[in-house]
Amino acid sequence: MKSISDYQPGTDLLHERIILVTGASSGIGAAAAKAFAAHGATVIMLARSVPKLEAIYDEIINAGHPQPAIYPMDLEGATYAHYEELATTLEKEFGRLDGLLHNAAMFGSLMMLEQHDLGLWAKTLQVNLTAPFLLSRACLPLMRLSEDASVIFTSSAVAHHGKAYWGAYGVSKAGADNLMQIMADELENNTPIRVNSIDPGAVATQMRRKVYPGEDPRSLPKPETIMATYLYLMGPDSKGETGHIFTIDKQKIPQPAKE
Ligand SMILES: NC(=O)c1ccc[n+]([C@@H]2O[C@H](COP(=O)([O-])OP(=O)(O)OC[C@H]3O[C@@H](n4cnc5c(N)ncnc54)[C@H](OP(=O)(O)O)[C@@H]3O)[C@@H](O)[C@H]2O)c1
Numbered sequence: 001m002k003s004i005s006d007y008q009p010g011t012d013l014l015h016e017r018i019i020l021v022t023g024a025s026s027g028i029g030a031a032a033a034k035a036f037a038a039h040g041a042t043v044i045m046l047a048r049s050v051p052k053l054e055a056i057y058d059e060i061i062n063a064g065h066p067q068p069a070i071y072p073m074d075l076e077g078a079t080y081a082h083y084e085e086l087a088t089t090l091e092k093e094f095g096r097l098d099g100l101l102h103n104a105a106m107f108g109s110l111m112m113l114e115q116h117d118l119g120l121w122a123k124t125l126q127v128n129l130t131a132p133f134l135l136s137r138a139c140l141p142l143m144r145l146s147e148d149a150s151v152i153f154t155s156s157a158v159a160h161h162g163k164a165y166w167g168a169y170g171v172s173k174a175g176a177d178n179l180m181q182i183m184a185d186e187l188e189n190n191t192p193i194r195v196n197s198i199d200p201g202a203v204a205t206q207m208r209r210k211v212y213p214g215e216d217p218r219s220l221p222k223p224e225t226i227m228a229t230y231l232y233l234m235g236p237d238s239k240g241e242t243g244h245i246f247t248i249d250k251q252k253i254p255q256p257a258k259e
Contacts, residue, residue, distance in 0.1 A: 001160075001199075002241075003249045007228045013235040015040035018094045018146075020139070022075070022131075023104030025052035027205030028154075031223035032101055032230050037065035039231060044090065046071045047104060069093070075104055075131035076123055083138035096145035099234045102132040102153045102176070107207050110165040121168040128172035133179055143193050150234050153180040155199040155245050177245055184243035194242040196233050200226055201248050225253045 019036050023029035024045030030052075033043045037060045045053050045068055053070045060068050071086060090097055108124045111117065132153060143149040158166045159173035177197050184195035202208060203226060204217040226248045232238050233246065 001247050002244045003247045004229055004232050005249055007232045007237070009039060009228065009231040009235060009237075011039065013039040013231060013237070014099075017041040017098040017234075018044070018090070018096060019099035019101065019234060020044045020046065020071075020090070020097060020135075021101045021103060022046045022135070024056060025049045027207060028200055028203060028223045028226070029101070029103040030056050031227060032103060033068065034060060034063075034065075035224070035227040035231060036099070036234060037068055038063065039235070040066065041099070041234075042066045042094070043068040044071055044094075045069065046073050046086075048072065048074050075127045076106075078131065078134070080134055080138070083134045086135075087138040087142055090139070091142055097139055097142040098146040098149050100136065100139055100143065100149075100151045101230070101234070102135065102151070104131070105154065105169075105172075105207070107210055108167070108169050110211070111167055112165060113167060116167050124168035125172050125175070128169065129175040129179065132176055136179075136183060140193075144191060147192065148236055148239065149191075149193045150238065151180075151183065151193065151195040152230065152233050153177065153195070153197040155180075155197040157199060157201070159199070160245075180245075181243050188242055192239070194233075194238065194240070196238075196241060196243070197245045198229055198233065199245060199247045201250060221250065221253055228253075 019041045021033045024033040025047035033045050037043050050072050105128045108120045153176045155177050156173040158170040159177050180197045187193045202220050204220040229246050
């Protein structure tokens, strides 16, 4: 595992890059969409909630950043034809894809394997693992048209070592890291496409609140404070980095204010 320290992204780091962000309607994905746009990228924002995506769209426009695009999609129900349709639309509108952040995920619930809800198991693996595979497969031809494309998967502490009760979520995140490594290995010698994962650590989002309802969110970093690693991996400064899981060095980000 790796981490970066003291990275200062240039303001034009992602100038004219076309970047697709899944789960851009809230939490880390919304922060990443805004950070990428603030550094010059045209961001395509994918999630289910159109009102939430529209609110992020308005924030980006009001800040004077490049006009983003909204692509509403439910990763749970999407078939491969939907991913092909998305790739065709991106090719028609933008001609290539320079970045892909696989960030959308569902948590499900903490439960023992013996009692694991079977439907929830299938749904969680579909959204957190199969969807990033299908989206990567459909978008790879478009990423080959980019001079410097970057794919980022989203890992988790429970991916690195199996932990009781984390069931489908833990398995899906471990699988996503393995998928990242396979993709990085397959692409390393014949394309400039780099593929890495980020484990964001504990961050104050809706998902974190669902998992730890008793925790004070003010004790956790906000999504916008962990963006340096996302910007580093999405931009040209990370050329040559591939196949790694990055963790966030929490010492290097602004600490939440103590009451
Ligand atoms: N927060 C943490 O402490 C933490 C720690 C480790 C890893 N992570 C990972 O970080 C990533 C972001 O999570 P977050 O904490 O920012 O959670 P969040 O605020 O709940 O965001 C999850 C995003 O995923 C989207 N999503 C969920 N199901 C979807 C579906 N079926 N189709 C399309 N989009 C879907 C949601 O949008 P809609 O509801 O609009 O569809 C939302 O934009 C996840 O991969 C998570 O596993 C988070």
